[in-house]
Amino acid sequence: MPLSTSDRSLVEPVFRRLNVLRPLSAEARASLEYAMVEGLQRAGPSEDVISEGDPVDSVRVVLSGWLCRYKTLEDGRRQIVNFIFPGETCDAHAFLLRVMDHSIATMTPAVYAEIKRARFETLVAGNPTLSEAFWCETLVNTAIQREWVINLGRRVAVERVAHLFCEIFERLRPVDMVDGNSCVMPITQMDLADATGLSVVHLNRTLQELRATGLIVLRERTLTIPDLEALQDAALYSSSYLQLYRRG
Known part of the structure; x- marks a missing residue:
């Protein structure tokens, strides 16, 4: 059928x-x-x-x-x-x-x-x-x-959260869930805290720091990254481990 x-x-x-x-x-x-x-x-x-x-x-x-x-x-x-x-x-x-x-x-x-x-x-x-x-x-x-182990073991809070946002953004690209420099972000701060090994209070402070420096905009369940390269630099991020461009 x-x-x-x-x-x-x-x-x-x-x-x-x-x-x-x-x-x-x-x-x-x-x-x-x-x-x-x-x-x-x-x-x-x-x-x-x-x-x-x-x-x-x-x-x-x-x-x-x-x-x-x-x-x-x-x-x-x-x-x-x-x-x-x-x-x-x-x-x-x-x-x-x-x-x-x-x-x-x-x-x-x-x-x-x-x-x-x-x-x-x-x-x-x-x-x-x-x-x-x-x-x-x-x-x-x-x-x-392996990258998440490095995130938890060696990156400081700002790098940790920035790295996670970069990874989410890149992993959503192949399935057409990125719109320009924005993507959905439907999860809670508790989820983000549990993923980055931070307390909710520390996670909230880290998000405020990323917002204050203009690296992210997080509003109405949407993540916007005005300058992806700048966020990647802040996170010490390279997407090579995701193998997204292997065929190219």
Whole structure:
């Protein structure tokens, strides 16, 4: 049965992002489209898609909304260890392990596709470009984690928050979620604090400093970066780890 226009629109971010890493064949695209549409799931904000300790038997691909990976200490303190944006997978190869070692939650209403392990393995076995694209994404995610470790361990607060904003902006580009020098910023200061290892009070002071120096404008759930190069300089930021321009 042919896919509807709305179905194609919903899954388009996935192909925009994967094509940056590996050009997909028409056959690979068609196979993945049907698998995603068949497995559509919806979730409200602040819902766990999968929790630490859960068995893993599916691949989840985000179609809309913002999610995060996080760990929680016994006393309730939370550390966000990465964001997951439209077009990205939650766990492309996590099913190779027995259980999840972290949790994944929605930060906004979200739509995602859940592809069972057997179906996913058949997809990638029959489409080498698709297999390579998902492995490339896994490698990029590993690079992002290394950068976040540097962020938490060595960058000061202003550099830390500026770096996160640069990364968000760059990761939203391939899925056409950047409008000029602005992008959506639908998450709370608590989320930003948990992602940067700062208290909410310290995070708020840091945002005020970035605003005062004209590096960012944060208003009505929209982030505007008047001069991206200046913000990158302030963050000691290089986007090479995201592999966004690999094909070029």
